[in-house]
Amino acid sequence: MDTASLTGKDLAAALNAETTARAQARTEQIGRAPRLALIVANDDPASAWYVNSLRKSAANRGIECDTVDLGADASADMLRTELSVRSADPATDAIMLQTPLPAGVSLDDVSPAIAATKDVDGVSPLSLGLLTAGSAGFAPxxxxxxxxxxxxxxxxxxxxxxxxxxxxxxxxxxxxxxxxxxxxxxxxxxxxxxxxxxxxxxxxxxxxxxxxxxxxxxxxxxxxxxxxxxxxxxxxxxxxxxxxxxxxxxxxxxxxxxxxxxxxPVTTALLMRHVVIAAEQAGRTADTAPA
Amino acid sequence: MDTASLTGKDLAAALNAETTARAQARTEQIGRAPRLALIVANDDPASAWYVNSLRKSAANRGIECDTVDLGADASADMLRTELSVRSADPATDAIMLQTPLPAGVSLDDVSPAIAATKDVDGVSPLSLGLLTAGSAGFAPxxxxxxxxxxxxxxxxxxxxxxxxxxxxxxxxxxxxxxxxxxxxxxxxxxxxxxxxxxxxxxxxxxxxxxxxxxxxxxxxxxxxxxxxxxxxxxxxxxxxxxxxxxxxxxxxxxxxxxxxxxxxPVTTALLMRHVVIAAEQAGRTADTAPA
Known part of the structure; x- marks a missing residue:
């Protein structure tokens, strides 16, 4: 039997083209680009490599990307505060928390501080529960x-x-x-x-x-x-x-x-699509809110 | 092969004896019994039968039980309000929302209003996510x-x-x-x-x-x-x-x-155990809060 190679490149390219168009449309609509906050608290080379590739991918899609490096010795409180501030910030559409986290800090400790509407990699317990229940939310x-x-x-x-x-x-x-x-x-x-x-x-x-x-x-x-x-x-x-x-x-x-x-490549493309969806949904809520 | 009957009666009895003792200890500690709110919004006979059996079981364990009947035509807003009020009420330790819900109201619409610390049947998306992530929370x-x-x-x-x-x-x-x-x-x-x-x-x-x-x-x-x-x-x-x-x-x-x-019988016994655990944990938080 021939074993087909199930590559992700074509799919990623198609997703990326759609995301780029949607990011541009959203930017024209509200006068700023969709914005992703990447929260980092480690000095791991693999994480740095991944953050860099996400930044490049975001730039190629027309997504603004803030990298917030809290240092490898950041406390759980520092992380929760940063995640809460970004969750409440109307200029931040999406949040990704990089791993590894500092020694003694678990994802469960801090991920609940990410608003589900901005949790584009679906890491919080609420996002996981919404996914399991079949409700709206971002999947990892x-x-x-x-x-x-x-x-x-x-x-x-x-x-x-x-x-x-x-x-x-x-x-x-x-x-x-x-x-x-x-x-x-x-x-x-x-x-x-x-x-x-x-x-x-x-x-x-x-x-x-x-x-x-x-x-x-x-x-x-x-x-x-x-x-x-x-x-x-x-x-x-x-x-x-x-x-x-x-x-x-x-x-x-x-x-x-x-x-x-x-x-x-499909994973990265879906992350960027999630950022744009989060921006569109934030827009929809704001657009329909009473003046 | 002999097929053993895996009955739940002995296990339920053992769980119930422990729950009764813990409910009594908690009652002596804070001067009131653990309290469960049963929220009902239907006129289904099976639900009425189940509510009645839960009330009897609670009484036998020394657990106070408030039944709140919002009627079979209650709106999602009414249900959310009641669940939010009970979630914030320090005299309510545990909340159970009965099904079926009124036509047009889904569990997903209203269950997020139940605080995870009081969600003793684990029905909210957050409870499901905490369970999936392996974090503290009540399982169904x-x-x-x-x-x-x-x-x-x-x-x-x-x-x-x-x-x-x-x-x-x-x-x-x-x-x-x-x-x-x-x-x-x-x-x-x-x-x-x-x-x-x-x-x-x-x-x-x-x-x-x-x-x-x-x-x-x-x-x-x-x-x-x-x-x-x-x-x-x-x-x-x-x-x-x-x-x-x-x-x-x-x-x-x-x-x-x-x-x-x-x-x-094990299900009912575990529900009552959850009520007492919720009361103990609420107590622990309150006991350690600054005066």
Missing amino acids: ATAEAVVELLKHHGIALEGRHVAIVGRSNVVGKPLAQLLLAENATVTVCHSRTTDLPAVTAAADIVVAAAGRIGLVTGANLRPGAVVIDVGTNESADGSIVGDVDPESVRGTAAGLSPVPGGVG | ATAEAVVELLKHHGIALEGRHVAIVGRSNVVGKPLAQLLLAENATVTVCHSRTTDLPAVTAAADIVVAAAGRIGLVTGANLRPGAVVIDVGTNESADGSIVGDVDPESVRGTAAGLSPVPGGVG
Whole structure:
């Protein structure tokens, strides 16, 4: 069987073109560009690299981006204050809190200070609950990217059995909710799953999101299964590789998303789309508010 | 194989004894009993029956219970106002909103007005998100009852494969989160699942929570599987029956929870325990607040 490469580049380009147009329309409407606040409290090189790529992507879409660096020793109180101020600031449309956070500060401690209407990466408990309940709110962009990538490549979800390997609050758990909303049957597995190969072999679609090199191999797949690789791991030679062993999967899987170039560009494109949506919705509320 | 009856009566009795003692201790500490507000906006006989049973159970535990009947034509605004007032009222420790709600009013519309600290049946999006994120908060009592019933009967969850049939916001979805937190592998299936018998046959534990008589039969089970029946359906003769066909399961399943007498009494007992916990936590906050 030929294994199709489920790339994210075309989808990301299409999303980006739409986002750029919407950002411009919004800018013309209210006289300023949509604005994203990136809150940083670490000195991690990978985070710095990611912040830089988000800034470039925002600039290319016509989105203003404020980077607020509170330092690697910022307290939970400092973070909550900054997030609350930005949540209340009418000139800030969207907020992203970068990880890692300072030692002793957990995402649960501080993310509730992000207003749900500005929580464009869906990290707060309220955003996660709105997603689970099927209400309006922003999904974590990586989880949404998996669903959008599958749809873009014409892979039906209704009634299909999807195995998600990994149960993080930012990918596995919200992805399960998004897939249930698409009427998929969803299994969430993880490090304590007794017989992972049996679970993945029973699935039509396997999503690898555990952050472990070589987690999914062709031997653990049903022939014709579709595999989405969310992993971004640094290999021994310094290159970025996913959770799936692509060589072993080839010939067994019907499709595999590459790393890099699969879920990644779609994630960034969806984040920028969320920023514009947040700006449009803030506008709608303000536009309809009594003078 | 003998199929054990996984009754909830002993567990409920033990929980109730503990709750009664804690309610009394709290009453002595602050000079008033823990107080639950039951908000009703329907004229449904089943709801009236349930409210009455909750009132009796509260009285037996030493919990005060206010029933607030807003009428079957209450508006979303009226409900939100009542829930907000009770959320802010220091004399109300816990709030339960009964369903069904008036036509045109959804739980999502009004449940965000319930403070998470008083949301003892875990119905608001924030409560659902806190549960999903693994943070402090109240789980929906029915979902928690399934886990507590399994533990009470000594059924291990870590690494076991659990199939949940039903994806409601009050049972299936929160139960999936509770089981993941116990390190189970969790599959959520539903009405659009293509091959439900294959999914349940692959599971060590099957939870039937779809509200459909005869949904799970012995033919769809792995021999030795454990089955928890969350269904409460009215049968043709007016009796209450579950989602599982008990006769067909006998001899195949290692255990089956009866309906009635399984999950039901544990659910009510956990609700009352939540009320006392809410009262204790409100107390703790008040006790430590500056004078």
